[in-house]
Every structure is written in structure tokens, then in C-alpha cells.
Amino acid sequence: MDFALTSDQKLMQESLSRTLADASSLDRVRKFAGDLTDKGGDVWQAVADFGLTGIVIPEEHGGLGLTMLDAALASEALGAAVAPVAFMGVVLGPLALMGGGTAEQQAEWLPKLASGAVMAAAAISEPIAGARDGAGVTAKAGKLTGKALFVPGGLAAGLLIVADTAGGLHLMRGDAPGLTRSLMPGLDETRRLAELAFDNTPAEPLSGGAALLARLRDAGWVLIAADSLGAAQVMLDKAVAYAKERRQFDRVIGSFQAVKHMCAEMAAELEPCRSLVWYAAYAFDSAPAEASLMAAHAKALTSEVGRFVARTATEVHGGMGITDLLGLHFWFKRLGLNRQLLGGPERVREIAARLQGLAA
Amino acid sequence: MDLSETPEMAAFRGEVRGFLDARRDDYAQGAAKDVLAWQRELIAAGYAARTIPREYGGYGAQPDILRSRIIAEEFIAAGAPRGMAGQGISMLVPTLLEVGSEEQKARWIGPTLRGEILWCQGYSEPGAGSDLANLQTKAVEDGNDFIISGSKIWTSTAHMAQMMFCLVRTEPQAAKHEGISYMLFPMDTPGIEVRPLKTMTGGSEFNEVFFTDVRVPQSAVVGGRGRGWFVANATLKHERGMLGDPNATEARLAALIELMKSETVDGQRVIDNPVFRDRLMQLQGRVLSMKFNGLRLLTSQITREPAGLAAMIVKLQGCELNHQLAALAIDALGELGILYTDGPHLRAKGRWQWNYMFDLGLIIGGGTAQIQKNIISERGLGMPREPKPAAA
Numbered sequence: 001m002d003f004a005l006t007s008d009q010k011l012m013q014e015s016l017s018r019t020l021a022d023a024s025s026l027d028r029v030r031k032f033a034g035d036l037t038d039k040g041g042d043v044w045q046a047v048a049d050f051g052l053t054g055i056v057i058p059e060e061h062g063g064l065g066l067t068m069l070d071a072a073l074a075s076e077a078l079g080a081a082v083a084p085v086a087f088m089g090v091v092l093g094p095l096a097l098m099g100g101g102t103a104e105q106q107a108e109w110l111p112k113l114a115s116g117a118v119m120a121a122a123a124i125s126e127p128i129a130g131a132r133d134g135a136g137v138t139a140k141a142g143k144l145t146g147k148a149l150f151v152p153g154g155l156a157a158g159l160l161i162v163a164d165t166a167g168g169l170h171l172m173r174g175d176a177p178g179l180t181r182s183l184m185p186g187l188d189e190t191r192r193l194a195e196l197a198f199d200n201t202p203a204e205p206l207s208g209g210a211a212l213l214a215r216l217r218d219a220g221w222v223l224i225a226a227d228s229l230g231a232a233q234v235m236l237d238k239a240v241a242y243a244k245e246r247r248q249f250d251r252v253i254g255s256f257q258a259v260k261h262m263c264a265e266m267a268a269e270l271e272p273c274r275s276l277v278w279y280a281a282y283a284f285d286s287a288p289a290e291a292s293l294m295a296a297h298a299k300a301l302t303s304e305v306g307r308f309v310a311r312t313a314t315e316v317h318g319g320m321g322i323t324d325l326l327g328l329h330f331w332f333k334r335l336g337l338n339r340q341l342l343g344g345p346e347r348v349r350e351i352a353a354r355l356q357g358l359a360a
Numbered sequence: 361m362d363l364s365e366t367p368e369m370a371a372f373r374g375e376v377r378g379f380l381d382a383r384r385d386d387y388a389q390g391a392a393k394d395v396l397a398w399q400r401e402l403i404a405a406g407y408a409a410r411t412i413p414r415e416y417g418g419y420g421a422q423p424d425i426l427r428s429r430i431i432a433e434e435f436i437a438a439g440a441p442r443g444m445a446g447q448g449i450s451m452l453v454p455t456l457l458e459v460g461s462e463e464q465k466a467r468w469i470g471p472t473l474r475g476e477i478l479w480c481q482g483y484s485e486p487g488a489g490s491d492l493a494n495l496q497t498k499a500v501e502d503g504n505d506f507i508i509s510g511s512k513i514w515t516s517t518a519h520m521a522q523m524m525f526c527l528v529r530t531e532p533q534a535a536k537h538e539g540i541s542y543m544l545f546p547m548d549t550p551g552i553e554v555r556p557l558k559t560m561t562g563g564s565e566f567n568e569v570f571f572t573d574v575r576v577p578q579s580a581v582v583g584g585r586g587r588g589w590f591v592a593n594a595t596l597k598h599e600r601g602m603l604g605d606p607n608a609t610e611a612r613l614a615a616l617i618e619l620m621k622s623e624t625v626d627g628q629r630v631i632d633n634p635v636f637r638d639r640l641m642q643l644q645g646r647v648l649s650m651k652f653n654g655l656r657l658l659t660s661q662i663t664r665e666p667a668g669l670a671a672m673i674v675k676l677q678g679c680e681l682n683h684q685l686a687a688l689a690i691d692a693l694g695e696l697g698i699l700y701t702d703g704p705h706l707r708a709k710g711r712w713q714w715n716y717m718f719d720l721g722l723i724i725g726g727g728t729a730q731i732q733k734n735i736i737s738e739r740g741l742g743m744p745r746e747p748k749p750a751a752a
Contacts, residue, residue: 286364
């Protein structure tokens with residue numbers, strides 16, 4: 001009975017961080033970012049070998065059968081490593097199948113997802129963050145037509161989970177006829193987003209409707225929040241380390257209160273986020289009545305704090321902070337993407353208000 | 361991570377709720393009708409002084425994160441007053457438990473918990489605020505006694521308190537931090553004069569205290585002569601926990617939500633204004649994060665793992681958040697938020713305005729926000745101290 005990570009969870013996260021230190025080193029990330037032909041297959045394989053691709057998939061389907069809190073801890077480690085891995089689909093794909101798929105669909109896909117042989121991606125931005133540029137998908141007699149934007153991992157996924165404008169969810173094969181995918185070139189080059197276009201593209205409906213979509217949304221929010229937590233923590237750590245080394249006026253700059261107070265403010269803002277992310281992840285599995293509200297607040301607060309830490313940590317680094325050489329900008333941009341994906345904080349907080357009956 | 365409610369915990373929740381339901385006549389609007397009787401009842405039931413050993417007058421329960429949470433939640437839900445939370449209970453008692461002699465524990469803890477003895481804290485001086493260790497009030501040995509002279513400031517409740525826990529300089533030749541002793545003495549000792557200190561709220565929440573040849577026995581010292589700085593640091597740790605209490609913040613948020621639902625502008629509820637609603641949601645996210653940070657701290661207390669940054673940030677973040685909640689309430693009231701003293705349009709007896717002003721004092725007191733940031737960066741992040749300026 002406690003509010004803390006288990007020793008297994010701490011061990012898993014440390015071990016994953018060590019794996020990523022090699023598999024997703026800054027040099028490796030830099031290459032991925034600068035080379036669109038680089039699909040990051042080796043990083044994906046390292047993550048699959050670790051078991052991460054099956055993290056929430058039940059053991060009988062070849063997964064680890066772990067909780068959302070475990071998935072959040074993994075997401076935090078991936079954010080810390082600015083890893084070029086589309087982790088959201090790794091969790092949302094299986095959740096969609098388990099929550100709305102038939103036994104046959106589960107038996108067909110879950111083992112392949114668990115092994116990492118197939119990658120899943122979720123195209124759910126429009127009903128959650130709102131439709132931009134006329135995007136949206138209509139379903140008619142087992143065929144989807146329209147566009148879905150901002151799909152993480154959507155370029156390479158062999159399995160797509162697609163939300164239609166009426167709140168229904170569909171399962172689509174990566175080789176379905178009438179599916180076109182294109183890159184949406186973004187600021188954060190550590191994760192590639194896809195625009196998916198459907199033209200009478202066959203898809204199998206999933207049951208579960210709006211309730212399942214809300215579950216996917218909550219899971220997405222928790223994972224993004226955890227990713228931001230990891231990325232922001234690294235930015236703070238780097239700022240502190242830099243301030244302890246960099247000398248000006250015959251002193252390390254970290255001895256100036258003007259500088260150390262910036263670091264203290266980052267720590268003071270970030271540390272409570274950790275507890276909120278843990279609780280939101282825990283609530284996803286164990287406190288369903290609170291899960292959506294907690295996920296929303298975790299997403300919104302880490303977005304605000306993430307922006308504050310990203311700019312402040314960059315400032316602590318002085319001019320070096322904005323160079324490509326230092327690479328700090330990979331974390332800065334990662335936090336920038338996390339803030340907007342599946343809804344910016346204003347939109348997410350409006351949903352939070354609605355969830356409590358405080359907004360129409 | 362496991363906060364699930366077992367049948368045992370659900371039964372405990374039922375007990376707390378039953379206790380509060382049965383006593384609805386004993387309190388109204390968050391205040392007890394007979395404060396001392398209410399406090400005695402709470403201790404007997406284990407809802408106050410819960411983990412203080414029974415031999416010293418507490419309830420004697422083991423720390424239990426879930427039961428503590430259930431108690432806090434049920435009291436908030438019922439709008440029932442928690443136990444007394446003066447400086448004696450929140451700061452002196454934990455300090456005595458940590459470093460007090462057996463005789464001091466037996467003599468002071470019980471009556472303090474029951475509210476029979478009210479304490480005030482004699483720390484700050486006109487020349488010793490953030491630089492508390494620079495305090496100059498001196499205690500000179502005289503036979504079996506000390507003779508105290510000097511003055512203290514920011515002494516809340518000094519005008520009501522029967523006792524003071526006080527920092528005085530007993531070894532003037534020792535280094536700044538090593539010449540201080542922590543003493544307990546009655547406020548009616550001859551030579552003590554209390555003058556109220558009027559603040560911006562219009563009230564006198566603090567006092568100045570002047571000592572002229574105040575004679576105190578040597579047995580008044582806690583934790584050993586010259587050890588006062590270390591004893592005080594134990595106390596300050598408890599004060600910082602108290603000043604950022606997330607349960608109090610949660611209760612204030614609940615009151616703010618009610619205010620925004622009931623107040624109208626041009627017939628529209630304030631909560632229906634999207635700008636105000638977003639500000640409320642921003643603060644709710646922060647309140648929740650501090651609530652769970654608090655649960656994390658409780659767990660680390662139980663497992664005796666160092667809480668690190670999670671503990672160091674509570675005073676800074678908690679006090680700021682309380683101030684922000686009051687600020688939003690005043691903005692939600694708009695022109696009504698200008699009103700302060702009794703009148704037909706005044707809301708909540710001016711409590712939001714009082715909190716807004718008083719909380720600024722809490723941001724400054726108990727270690728200013730800037731001192732907190734020094735602590736966070738130096739002790740939490742391992743950053744170097746500001747070098748001392750070369751002597752002029």
C-alpha cells in the first residue's frame with residue numbers, strides 16, 4: 001500500500017535507460033534526424049529485444065502484461081533519450097485491440113505487435129485535438145475515406161488504428177488498397193509524423209466506440225506526459241551540470257543566485273509533475289473514475305512545465321544552448337511536439353473542465 | 361504504487377465519516393464550537409496527533425499513508441475542522457520527539473497536543489531574518505539560570521501563548537552557528553514584553569517580543585547547550601512541511617470552485633467564462649500535482665527513504681499556489697473583490713482578500729522563496745554556494 005515505484009519498476013527503467021544510452025545515443029539520434037532514409041530499424045530492434053513492444057500485451061499473446069505505469073516509465077526513459085521510437089502506437093495499438101477487437105483480431109495481431117515484427121500506429125488526433133485543414137475520416141460499409149493528420153509512426157506502421165469523425169474506431173492493414181501516407185516534416189526530427197489519406201480504404205470496425213476512444217486518448221496523454229517528464233529532466237540535469245562547469249567572472253556560473261535560482265525553479269516545477277504522471281498512469285488501470293481527469297492534467301501540466309524547462313535550461317547554457325553542436329535542441333523540440341500532440345494545454349484543460357461538469 | 365481501497369480501508373472511511381456525521385452539531389463552516397473539546401475528541405479517535413506515541417498523549421498509530429489520506433479527504437468533504445495546528449503542535453512536538461529529553465517530552469507534549477498550552481516561536485530578530493544564525497538575543501549564565509536580553513520579531517500568537525520556544529546566543533565566542541541554544545520558557549516570566557505588530561491585512565497576526573533580564577533555568581535548554589541551530593533546523597523542516605500542506609490547498613481549491621459556480625456577472629456564472637475557467641484548471645492541475653507529491657512524501661517517510669527534492673520544494677510551491685488560488689478568487693469577484701470589511705456585498709467575510717495578503721507573508725516567512733531556491737539548488741541540485749564577498 002504505497003505511493004512509490006516498486007523495485008522491479010525502478011530496475012526496469014534503469015535497465016531500459018542503459019539500453020537506450022547505447023541504442024539511442026545522441027550521435028545515433030542525430031543521424032536519424034538528418035537522414036530520412038534512416039528508418040531507425042536498429043533502435044526499434046533494441047526496444048523490441050528489451051520486450052518493450054509487448055509491454056502492455058498479455059503474456060498469452062507473447063507480451064509482458066505490464067501496467068500503464070510501467071509503460072509510462074518506459075515512455076519517460078524514451079523521452080530522456082530523445083529516442084526515435086513511435087512508442088504511442090506500441091501501447092495504443094494493443095489497447096485498441098484488447099478493448100475493441102474480436103478474439104480472432106487479437107490472435108492475429110497481438111503476437112506480431114509483441115515481437116515487434118509489426119508496428120502499430122494510432123490516427124486519433126482529429127476527434128481529440130480537433131480537425132485542422134479539413135481533416136477527418138468518414139466510415140461507410142467497411143470503407144474509410146478522408147484524411148488523418150499527425151500520426152506518430154504512421155509512415156512505417158503495419159497496423160493502423162483509425163478514428164472516424166463519429167467517434168468509431170477501425171483497424172486497418174498497412175497494405176490496404178487506397179491508403180496513402182506522406183511525411184509531415186516537423187520541428188522534432190526524433191519522431192516522424194504521417195498524414196494518412198484514405199480513399200474507400202477497407203478497414204475492420206472495432207467495438208467500444210467513444211468509450212474506447214477516450215481510453216486511447218487517456219493513454220496517449222499519459223505517455224506524452226511521461227515522455228515530457230523524461231525530456232525535461234534531462235534538460236534540467238544538463239543545465240545544472242553546465243552551470244557547475246562554465247566559468248565567468250572567475251566563478252562557476254552556478255554559484256550566481258541568478259543562475260541557480262533558474263535551476264531551482266525548474267526543479268520545483270518539474271518534481272511535482274513526476275507524482276502527477278505516476279498517479280495518472282496508476283489511475284488508468286486502477287482508478288477508472290479519475291483516470292481521464294488525471295491524464296488530462298498530467299498532459300496539460302507537463303506541457304506548461306516542459307515549455308518552461310525547455311527555454312530556461314537553454315538559457316542557462318548561454319549561447320551554447322542554441323547551437324546544433326550541443327544538441328540540446330533535440331530535447332527542446334521533443335517537448336515542443338509533446339505540448340501540441342493530442343491537444344495543446346488549453347484544449348486539454350477545457351476537456352478537463354468538461355469531465356467535471358464545469359464546462360458545457 | 362497501490363492506493364486501492366481494500367474492504368478494511370473502506371470500513372475505516374466509513375468510521376471517519378460516521379464520526380463526523382455524528383458530530384455535525386459540534387462544528388460549522390470549518391470551525392469547532394469548542395476548540396479544546398474538539399481537539400480532545402480528535403486525538404481520542406486518532407484523527408489528530410495520530411502518530412504521536414500514546415505515552416506522550418498522542419493516539420499512537422503507526423504512520424499509514426492510506427488512513428491519513430482517508431482522514432484528510434473525509435474532513436475536507438464534511439467541511440469539518442482538522443485538529444489544532446499551531447506552532448507547538450506542528451513544530452515543537454516533532455522537535456521534542458526528535459531531540460527532547462525524556463522529562464521534556466513527558467512534560468510538554470501531552471498538554472500541547474490537547475491545546476492546553478499554546479506556544480510561540482522566538483526565532484527571527486530585527487537583524488536576523490534570512491540570516492537567522494546571526495541572531496543576537498543573548499542568554500548569559502548566572503548560577504543555575506540564564507539571563508536573557510534582546511528582542512524577537514514576527515512572533516505569531518505571542519500575545520496568546522503561555523510558552524515560547526526560543527533561540528538565544530549562549531556562547532558569544534563560538535562560531536555563528538555553534539553559539540546558539542534552543543530554550544523553552546513561560547511567556548509570563550518577568551521581563552518579557554509583547555507588542556502587537558500591525559500588518560497590511562489590518563490585523564496583528566505577529567508581534568514583537570522584548571526581553572529585559574529574563575531569568576530562565578538551565579533546564580529550559582533542549583538538545584544541549586550550543587546545539588540550538590541543529591535543533592532549530594529540525595523544527596524548520598517541520599514548519600516548511602506545514603506551510604505547504606497540500607490538504608489545506610485542496611480545501612481552498614474546492615472553495616474556489618464553489619465561488620466560481622455561484623458568482624455571476626451579467627447573469628453569467630464566472631465558471632462559464634472560458635478565461636476564468638482555464639485559469640481554474642491550470643491551478644487545479646498544480647493542486648493535484650502537489651497532492652500526489654504529498655502522498656509520495658508520506659510514503660518516503662514510512663519507508664525512511666530520503667525524499668530529496670520532493671520535500672524541498674513543498675514550501676516554495678505550496679505557498680505560491682495558495683496565494684494564486686486567492687488571487688484567482690479575487691479576480692473572479694472582480695469589483696466585489698475590492699471589498700474587505702463588513703457590508704452587504706462582502707463575500708466570505710473578506711477571507712479571500714485576507715488570504716491573498718497574509719499568504720504573501722507566508723511566502724516571505726519561514727524561509728523566503730529566495731532562500732528556498734538556494735536550498736533547492738544547493739542541497740537538492742548540488743550547486744555551489746554564493747562565495748562570501750572579500751572583507752572590505
